[in-house]
Amino acid sequence: MNTAPDLAMSTAIAATDQTKAAAAPRIKLLSHGFSIDHPDPEIGEQLMANALGAADRESMDGILRQLVRASVSGGSPDEVNVSFMISMVKSIRPRDSVEAMLVAQMVSVHVMAMRCAHHLANAEDLARHDSAARALGRLTRTFPTQIEALNRYRSHGEPAITVQNVSVGDGGKAIVGNVTQHASVIVSDKRPASAARKARKAAGSKRGTDSADARREAEA
Structure with missing residues (x-):
């Protein structure tokens, strides 16, 4: 009488042999x-x-x-x-x-x-x-x-870098807390944001000047 081999038993024996x-x-x-x-x-x-x-x-x-x-x-x-x-x-x-x-x-x-x-x-x-x-x-x-x-x-000597303050633009997402990693880090340049703030401030100043000129012309 032929019996089918017990595959589970064979696998267990093989794993034991590999471990040894x-x-x-x-x-x-x-x-x-x-x-x-x-x-x-x-x-x-x-x-x-x-x-x-x-x-x-x-x-x-x-x-x-x-x-x-x-x-x-x-x-x-x-x-x-x-x-x-x-x-x-x-x-x-x-x-x-x-x-x-x-x-x-x-x-x-x-x-x-x-x-x-x-x-x-x-x-x-x-x-x-x-x-x-x-x-x-x-x-x-x-x-x-x-x-x-x-x-x-x-980690090939790469220093751990901790990011604590993150600026997030419109539609962006931020992680609340400290982020530390051993990898290359892309640091965002804050100058474009500063330039945008200056542009908005200049635009507001120009609108104020235009309004003053319009009032003077109306009074004249």
Whole structure:
């Protein structure tokens, strides 16, 4: 007896396989360093490079070593921390070497900030409390600065422009509020409007002069 294939099941299996293939492999810490935990070393390196936004094997290896060192907890690298950091880098999706370095710094700063928060919560004396609080404050101020730098780099350095006052002509429409965008902005020239006001004023003055002349002629 022939049965029709379950298309929904096939699609689900295919999607699961694609997810596994695209997922970044884990790092296995060794006594002499670390290795990429994947059954196929070549595919594992390619997946890791894609996750980190690394252009080649050397840059991937360098960023991985830096992340491993930044993951240190209790005097030795922490495998769970490394996996978390790689996952966060992958989720931000660095697109080139500059973004790869910046995102690695962002993730490292976050991990250090959380470590300082832990020290602050468990400080046993005032000196340790103040030290952890100062370090946490500096790190939490650094993180949004890094986010801003990444956004600015991704927008090719175009400054944000805020438009607050907008003149609207007859039949036009206006947006009430501030409008901010990272793009080229066309700035309207206010001189034509000024010229129009002057023209209307001159026309009104001329009409007043004509009326006065007409009254004088009538009286004569």
